[in-house]
Amino acid sequence: MSMRKRLSGHGRALALSGAGVLVAAGMVAIPVTAAQAATQCGVDYTTNDWAGGFTANVTIRNLGDAVSSWNLGFTFPDSSQRVQQGWSAKWSQTGQNVTATNESYNGSIGSGGSVSIGFNGAWSGSNPKPTSFTLNGVTCNGSTPTTPPTTPPPTTPPTTPPPTTPPGEKVDNPYLNAKGYVNPEWKAKAESVAGGNRVSNNPTAVWVDRIAAINGTPDSSSNGAMGVRAHLDEALKQGAKYIQFVVYNLPGRDCSALASNGELGPNDLPRYKAEYIDPIAAIQGDAKYASLRIINIIEIDSLPNLVTNTSGQPGGTVMCDTVKANGAYVNGVGYALAKLGALGNVYNYIDAAHHGWIGWDSNFGPTADQLKAAAVASGSTVNNVHGFIVNTANYSALREPYIKITDNVNGTTVRQSKWIDWNFYVDELSFAQAFRTKLVSVGFNSNIGMLIDTSRNGWGGTARPTGPGALTSVDTYVNGGRVDRRFHAGNWCNQSGAGLGERPKAAPESGIDAYVWVKPPGESDGSSKEIPNNEGKGFDRMCDPTYTGNARNGNSMSGALPDAPISGAWFSAQFAQLMQNAYPAL
Structure with a gap:
């Protein structure tokens, strides 16, 4: 199971940590116009990669006023990266620039809400992650605090026992004592x-x-x-x-x-x-x-x-x-x-x-x-x-x-x-x-x-x-x-x-x-x-x-x-x- 990689867009300058996580190097305050209202956003961009291809899962987090429609934009860092097949949005690509526009059923995002979209892609050179996103033309600057908490974590172990079978660990019979999915x-x-x-x-x-x-x-x-x-x-x-x-x-x-x-x-x-x-x-x-x-x-x-x-x-x-x-x-x-x-x-x-x-x-x-x-x-x-x-x-x-x-x-x-x-x-x-x-x-x-x-x-x-x-x-x-x-x-x-x-x-x-x-x-x-x-x-x-x-x-x-x-x-x-x-x- 590959580790989930999270993009926290606090600003334009981001770096790749040793764990493969894109982290913000700082926070930039972006002024907004009256037409843009209080559009603020964060984007989580994770991928599962294989030779020559990948699946990207993108979550748009609305940190400002509610919107009734949206348009997400970003630029692929490598010229070989291509969107092949997307879902939950209308996807288009010109050169290295990618745009995703809402479908009729997911255009509204309330303040504090989010929407998940994604695509299957291809690459031949390398597959680095985009480093900046825009929502309705405004750069996403995130809002997650970068200051560590002042209260230290508890030193005593949790009182809730761990699950019998940790997530991802195979059991002998996956049907036993398990609720099945109803389509x-x-x-x-x-x-x-x-x-x-x-x-x-x-x-x-x-x-x-x-x-x-x-x-x-x-x-x-x-x-x-x-x-x-x-x-x-x-x-x-x-x-x-x-x-x-x-x-x-x-x-x-x-x-x-x-x-x-x-x-x-x-x-x-x-x-x-x-x-x-x-x-x-x-x-x-x-x-x-x-x-x-x-x-x-x-x-x-x-x-x-x-x-x-x-x-x-x-x-x-x-x-x-x-x-x-x-x-x-x-x-x-x-x-x-x-x-x-x-x-x-x-x-x-x-x-x-x-x-x-x-x-x-x-x-x-x-x-x-x-x-x-x-x-x-x-x-x-x-x-x-x-x-x-x-x-x-x-x-x-x-x-x-x-x-x-x-x-x-x-x-x-x-x-x-x-x-x-x-x-x-x-x-x-x-x-x-x-x-x-x-x-x-x-x-x-x-x-x-x-x-x-x-x-x-x-x-x-x-x-x-x-x-x-x-x-x-x-x-x-x-x-x-x-x-x-x-x-x-x-x-x-x-x-x-x-x-x-x-x-x-x-x-x-x-x-x-x-x-x-x-x-x-x-x-x-x-x-x-x-x-x-x-x-x-x-x-x-x-x-x-x-x-x-x-x-x-x-x-x-x-x-x-x-x-x-x-x-x-x-x-x-x-x-x-x-x-x-x-x-x-x-």
Whole structure:
């Protein structure tokens, strides 16, 4: 965690202390005109730097009369410094001179008030900090006293004991005894549907699924207007202890599907690093957020694709072959783990698919090996991996109470049934616990924890079986008793009949850090027909309710709901059904 650097603008002459803090060398009284009223200000300018780039966080403190609009000006000391992408202000740059003008919602600053803005920047020579700022044309002269206090500090230790876990120190389970962040954008959508207030206060993850989402996408048709920093600020206001982000923008993303294809091509690894991961790390690394446990879900549906959907596999695609050959997935995930894992209060959980994907021996071990390869790529180590998540944005049942993989019917193992199809697992809990053991055996730390996404795997309602199926055959036994009512375990898009699963809960079972709602219930998996959009999201026939399937889903019907919007967009009809079929029931 980098130290926060503070700019105290008492005057024009400032110097850099040994701790990297810009401090005032003196105070200058600036006369003001009647037109300027009593404009006085201080500016805090802090940066998180990396090779060739930085994120600047700027706080304007109004020390004079209230203002209804503002214009901040400063000059970059080095000619190579550039503002690339800003937020919470209209940014412009001419030569080395930079101007930030208020947005419509933050123009008013009361006397003693402040406003926070920022930008991502680039540099090639050096990255020194500006030494003077103006607000509405008047030089900011600050007002913090430079005279040390006359009363000495107390010599006795404080009576309040320190917190059990100091800020920035990792705990074994970040979910335990911790309040989760409730995304206000999702909460509002949930409460727009009748009965949604019954679940709207559950923590859900924030999906950062393209570069623009880092700073927020108010004109987007999916996800929300708030960016990473806005969510972190809101988490602090809520008094939350943890917040969850889905880091989801690999080059050639989702190489075996179309509904959630991304903006970056398979050869865009440099952009992924510099324009996506680096800015996220810079924001999450701000010392302002040191008290938050920041949980990152790393690149869902990526690494397992390299095992199951390349040449020679039933679902093999050219894109999966490409990203396997050029190392985009492995090196991208490794870079994300290294960059984000270096932050003391950040917890990385890598996506590990689900039992209906890698529950066979031919996939189980190779996927564990593939995850290990990514965890030590691009300068990362296994220490940057706090755990793994299964069933992300999927529908696999947490438990199958009426089927065990060891069952047989008239001497025939249930593994021969069409539904199980020789898989070694029938549900997510047994799979997650077994896969955790396998991951430790290939070199991951013994204290890793698993997460299970239970946002849509409840399968309650009137269709939920109440006992085992008929013993006529293995198929009648399995189909009659399974609570997962999909046509095929490979079906993944807006599944009809699904319900909310277990509510978010910490440490529910051995080896499981938490049940989580990483996929916000009610956000679509993909459009049921082609819908033009500027987010790079295509149309996948698996989201078409009339589709009769392919080799990957046993040529079964897709089971998708009709009239669905693009992935990430709000789908109120689905949310209503999820509540109706919730298990445990609402």
